[in-house]
Amino acid sequence: MTARREWPLWEVFIRSRDGLNHKHAGSLHAPDAEMAIQNARDLYTRRSEGVSIWVVKSEDIVASEPSAKGELFDPAGDKVYRHPTFYSVPDGVENL
Template sequence: MNNRREWPLWEVFVRSRDGLNHKHAGSLHAPDAEMAIQNARDLYTRRSEGVSIWVVKSHDIVASDPSDKESLFDPAASKVYRHPTFYDLPEGVENI
């Protein structure tokens, strides 16, 4: 796997500060996970804006089909008690 064209594609997720979610930052090719993290750090956190990086091989990600939206998400609309608007947050809770 010395040829860069054979390197797997990795999806990069960066958490910008403690308490926040990881967000998709982009993609890159690398021969292994260690190199993918190093390259992601150099490419996506050049200004020290990250505290954590996740890399996942693109072929390992499984996604729903957008055409299945109704069958997947509409049943939740009738369960309003699951929405966070029914809960009081204590003072000092941030990033929710």
């Protein structure tokens, strides 16, 4: 059996109730996805607070750099048609 420190790191996401989003609960080491789910269940849902578990290898997660915020998100600022205020609500449609 491979030593634990050589097992891949998995990120754990838990959905606490139906209709809610999965939220990052933490990380753990496990040899494979099945064991990662079992360990995540034991570690992060001990009081039956979850209805769904996702595990993702940490090495497979790709994220933007905070320093790239401007180039990623600023271009959307000049596209006012993407904002719901650009459209008028037709008669008979409920405005939530």
